[in-house]
Amino acid sequence: MYVAILTIVDPELNAKVRPAHLEYINQLYLQDKVVMAGPFADQRGGMVIYRADSLEEAKQLAEADPVVREGARTLELREWKPLSFPLA
Template structure:
């Protein structure tokens, strides 16, 4: 299943400090097949990560271990996602 983590920034200064660890963390998860896509919003107020996990609990564990969440630079909203398969009939 796929899970989308919305990560709004709540502390810009702290986020700037923790961002390198965040990028390293999600890059490692990508290499393990646990992150499908990730990136910042163009308004620079946060970003999102799409996780591939066997359960909501696994996805929550991965998302809550992200350094930007652990350090309090960003909040987390995690939702299960069911993308449409195109083309639609």
């Protein structure tokens, strides 16, 4: 899995592009490519957890997000290895 941290850098542009962002994330969720997504409580951006077979695939998905593509948010993409519970 891969985590995208999307930090808002242009609030006006972000507000304009946000509906397309939400539609994009929803479509990926329906394709089982997004596990979870949502805004941070401080309203400075949000996070998307992608299910992808490679960093390259995750990067393509994240960079195609309208808020990233249009420059409303920056992208920090990292591979994530969630723990399985209970821990041994």
